[in-house]
Amino acid sequence: MSLDELLQHAMRIHDLYDQLNRHERGRVWTREEFMLGFVGDVGDLAKLVMAEEGARDVPGGRAALEHELADCLWSVLILAHRYDVDLEASFRRTMADLETTISTRLPGGPKPL
CATH class of the missing domain: 4.10.910 (30s ribosomal protein s13; domain 2)
Structure with a gap:
């Protein structure tokens, strides 16, 4: 999958989140909120990397690590889009x-x- 294809897919998920947030909260996330979400994902990723290296016990194993890496990539793609990079x-x-x-x-x- 090319970077452009990844971005297109990420944007489809972004748009779904916007729909969900409008429905549940009456508003969408700001760029700052996306960044804070990314920081949270990076923190989760750090714990999973430590677990992978045997320094922590974190449930989820390899599947959780893969999921969090994908979440972080999604956040980077969305932030780049939101800031027109x-x-x-x-x-x-x-x-x-x-x-x-x-x-x-x-x-x-x-x-x-």
Whole structure:
């Protein structure tokens, strides 16, 4: 599945959440509320990673870890959309910058990947 297909699917779920929230609460989540939800998901992910590494006991096992990773990806896709960020272009640009930065710090200078 391409990034665009992931975003389209994420937006379908986003729209369903908007419908549900309008029905149950009379309003939709703001961008700030999406971010707070993401922070909560990252916290849950941290606990599941610790469990995967044997540092915590958390129910759900591998399936819960996979679910939380998918939730976090969904949140990133939605936040990028809500802030009108071209995530693919931003990712490519950021990875190129990191590659250059890291490569120049390695002994012997930049190495092609």
